[in-house]
Amino acid sequence: MTHDIETAILTTDFRNAPYWWDAAPLAESAGGGLAPSYDAVIVGSGYTGLRAALTLARAGRSVAVFDKERPGYGASRRNAGFLGRTLKKSYVDLKAAKGAAYASAIYRDLSMAYESTLAFIDEEGIDCHAVRCGRLIAVTSAAHYAGLERELAGMKADLGLPYAMVPRALMREEMATDLYDGGAVIPDLGSLHPGLYHRGLMTSALAAGVAIFGNCEVTAVEQTVQGERFRVTTIAGQTRARDVVVATNGYTPKSLPWHARRVIPFVGYMAATEPLPPALLEKQLPHRRTVIDSNLDIDFFRPAPDSPRLLFGGATANGLKDPAAIATLLHGRLARALPDLADVKLSHVWTGQCAGTFDMMPHIGCHDGIWYGMGYNFAGVPMGSYFGLRIAQKILGLPVEASAFEAATFPTLPFYRGNPWFLPIAMRYFAWKDARLARSA
Numbered sequence: 001m002t003h004d005i006e007t008a009i010l011t012t013d014f015r016n017a018p019y020w021w022d023a024a025p026l027a028e029s030a031g032g033g034l035a036p037s038y039d040a041v042i043v044g045s046g047y048t049g050l051r052a053a054l055t056l057a058r059a060g061r062s063v064a065v066f067d068k069e070r071p072g073y074g075a076s077r078r079n080a081g082f083l084g085r086t087l088k089k090s091y092v093d094l095k096a097a098k099g100a101a102y103a104s105a106i107y108r109d110l111s112m113a114y115e116s117t118l119a120f121i122d123e124e125g126i127d128c129h130a131v132r133c134g135r136l137i138a139v140t141s142a143a144h145y146a147g148l149e150r151e152l153a154g155m156k157a158d159l160g161l162p163y164a165m166v167p168r169a170l171m172r173e174e175m176a177t178d179l180y181d182g183g184a185v186i187p188d189l190g191s192l193h194p195g196l197y198h199r200g201l202m203t204s205a206l207a208a209g210v211a212i213f214g215n216c217e218v219t220a221v222e223q224t225v226q227g228e229r230f231r232v233t234t235i236a237g238q239t240r241a242r243d244v245v246v247a248t249n250g251y252t253p254k255s256l257p258w259h260a261r262r263v264i265p266f267v268g269y270m271a272a273t274e275p276l277p278p279a280l281l282e283k284q285l286p287h288r289r290t291v292i293d294s295n296l297d298i299d300f301f302r303p304a305p306d307s308p309r310l311l312f313g314g315a316t317a318n319g320l321k322d323p324a325a326i327a328t329l330l331h332g333r334l335a336r337a338l339p340d341l342a343d344v345k346l347s348h349v350w351t352g353q354c355a356g357t358f359d360m361m362p363h364i365g366c367h368d369g370i371w372y373g374m375g376y377n378f379a380g381v382p383m384g385s386y387f388g389l390r391i392a393q394k395i396l397g398l399p400v401e402a403s404a405f406e407a408a409t410f411p412t413l414p415f416y417r418g419n420p421w422f423l424p425i426a427m428r429y430f431a432w433k434d435a436r437l438a439r440s441a
């Protein structure tokens, strides 16, 4: 990292690690010795894996969770902590393409994921700053404003979901910027501290008897002909399991080829500012809402829940790896959106792996007897938690209503093996599409 960049935009205690890890550092392995068999083995220790594990363990099943890295290393302790009930795919478009009944069922499930995650946090007593702070969607063109209004009006009419449009003239009441052409507030959406949420979930899972093995990559899952149905090979040895859950989302390895062929891993980028004078922070986001912009390639902002900092991200899948280059890019985006913060320094910059899908929808299901939940497209805080719960309910044979997400087939493309070489082209296409829409207004 060059000295010039260090002194200009980074604090002296800068860390190339998630801000969330300050309050919720990654734990070491807590699995003990590997047993010869378990009722269920779970690959991946994020929200999806742990929520499934906890539910199974509380129902009396023996459960082992394996993670290639330390538990919680994945996106679950790296994300922005926005808690919503929206998809990349718009409600209005989904309704036009697949009919009102399907679109409503999908969006009802999203609401269920959102509400059940908040209820779960409450019931478990997980102190993770979960609040219904509201979300501002800031639009980048007049055409986006019209499209957003259409979308939110459709959702209100069909699903009763609340919103309030914010014309350009009133934007300064929401955010200290003139960059956007207005926006909309969805008043009941929420946020949390993702690190503390994950830590609380892990504490509950351990207390319920789940064995969590960190630094223990699963290298193969094979069906057996004997009593227990699967032989699971890890770098610490082999074990057997009646049920296996793949919960690896953006970190899905090539050793699980069916799953790797269906998710598109991409990198998300985030940063935290140094602590700001409280009045300066309050001026930026007076209502302490989460903010995303309306582009396909989104920028997003929020206040930290536990210190006077602004957290933000964007430039998804841009391909940068060098922390100094990432910091420079993100700092530029911050200064463009919130000019009052052009001179503040960054204390943390980090990345994390997300997973897109070819139909832009999350997927839950069972293939060749192996359960999976993945492809959350930036909505995995509620969806991962919810799919983990639902997978466990399915394994337990509980009489739960089928999720609308289960019906869909999980598409891939011919010759795709999990290496998304086309992402830079797709991101350039998204930027061109955003710019074209803006010009059309």
Ligand SMILES: Cc1cc2nc3c(=O)[nH]c(=O)nc-3n(C[C@H](O)[C@H](O)[C@H](O)COP(=O)(O)OP(=O)(O)OC[C@H]3O[C@@H](n4cnc5c(N)ncnc54)[C@H](O)[C@@H]3O)c2cc1C
Residues within 6 Å of the ligand: 043, 044, 045, 046, 047, 048, 049, 066, 067, 068, 069, 072, 073, 074, 075, 076, 077, 078, 079, 080, 081, 082, 083, 084, 216, 217, 218, 219, 247, 248, 249, 250, 251, 252, 253, 255, 267, 268, 269, 270, 313, 351, 352, 353, 354, 355, 373, 374, 376, 377, 378, 379, 380, 381, 382, 383, 384
């Ligand atoms: C920067 C960023 C911001 C985001 N912001 C939001 C947001 O605001 N709101 C939201 O809802 N979503 C957000 N997301 C998405 C969300 O974080 C994820 O969808 C969610 O955390 C996925 O959880 P998971 O449990 O499925 O997977 P993860 O938490 O990613 O865990 C997968 C785990 O699988 C492990 N693994 C992989 N291969 C193996 C193997 N062979 N053996 C054992 N373990 C293995 C990995 O090490 C990893 O720990 C964001 C993501 C990123 C990266």
